[in-house]
Amino acid sequence: MQSSSELFPVALISAELRGDLSEDVYLLKPNNSPDSSVELALTRLGRAGSEGERGVPVVLLHGSFSNRRFWYSPKGIGLGAYLARAGFDVWIAEMRGHGLSPRNENYRDNQVAQYVRYDLPAIADFIIEQTGQAAHWIGHSLGGVTLAAALAGGYLETSRARSAALFGSQISRVYWPLKLPPVEWGGRLLLRAFPYLSGRRLKRGPEDEPIGLALETLRWLRLFGRFGDGDQDWWAGLTQVRVPILAVGAAADDQDPAWACRKLLEQCSAAPTQFLLLGKDNGFSSDFGHIEMLVSKEAQREVWPLTEYWLQHLQLPAGFAEQASAIGT
Secondary structure: OOOOOOOOOEEEEEEEEEOOEEEEEEEEOOOOOOOOOOOEEEEEEEEOOOHHHOOOEEEEEOOOOOOHHHOOOOOOOOHHHHHHHOOOEEEEEEOOOOOOOOOOOOHHHOOHHHHHHHHHHHHHHHHHHHHOOOEEEEEEOHHHHHHHHHHHOOOOOOOOEEEEEEEOOOOOOOOHHHHOHHHHHHHHHHHOOOOEEEOOOOOOOOOEEEHHHHHHHHHHHOOOOOOEOOOOEHHHHHHHOOOOEEEEEEOOOOOOOHHHHHHHHHOOOOOOEEEEEEOHHHOOOOOOOOOOOOOOHHHHHHOHHHHHHHHHHOOOOHHHHHHHOOEOO
């Protein structure tokens, strides 16, 4: 293939106008991991006719059982489209086997550890090559957990990341049965019988998740488990992160509760941090849920403009100072 990069093979597989937006889809083949078959789809959004006037890059990372459509619908609606119209250079990544990223040979064994060690650094380096700038990074749910792990492991240092925003992302919620070794062992044996978890069958989303990721999560949550891989303790590494971080929790989020999202942020003790709780008690129109915090008409009116402000100023508006409850500054 004719590469769009000098770093590794990159193919521009689509270049389209979608109404008032331009959409370029790249397929990256970094060849930086033990599985050389890995290819990563990266969608770039901008204002049609203004491709030469792109602003600061922003990378969006989807959560589990999801893909780029979480950020950018076929009708051109979503936080990604909103930020592109606001003048940002928006890049939407799709993890291995999600969306336009094909399943790699070892898809079954894919884990967050591989995303943070190999995939996110390759995405960051390609964006820097194309734009000459480090990007802001935004992750939802597992995307935010992956982003936090990459920061903690030193794979997204300040030369690759301007800031990080974590929406509905946590690692501290306890599932007590998994602390019992027989339960954890039984769960592990059961999961090994499947190659992947079906998002549609489980009614969790349009994509599947590799069983390796589920087994990795069990290791984090088991008795004496830790947030990390075999080489690094990511939870401890969070104390060394220096980039500005925004964490956003939703008052009605039962999957990733706000208190746990805040605990992840508090672990980033050396970074400039802010926390925002989306709920009626803080002046919002409703108690947001895990998905509704970013995908809803209320989010479009109330959350997207705050996200844009954060990206521009690396702090929330003055009127949200008490609600934001600045930490570590």
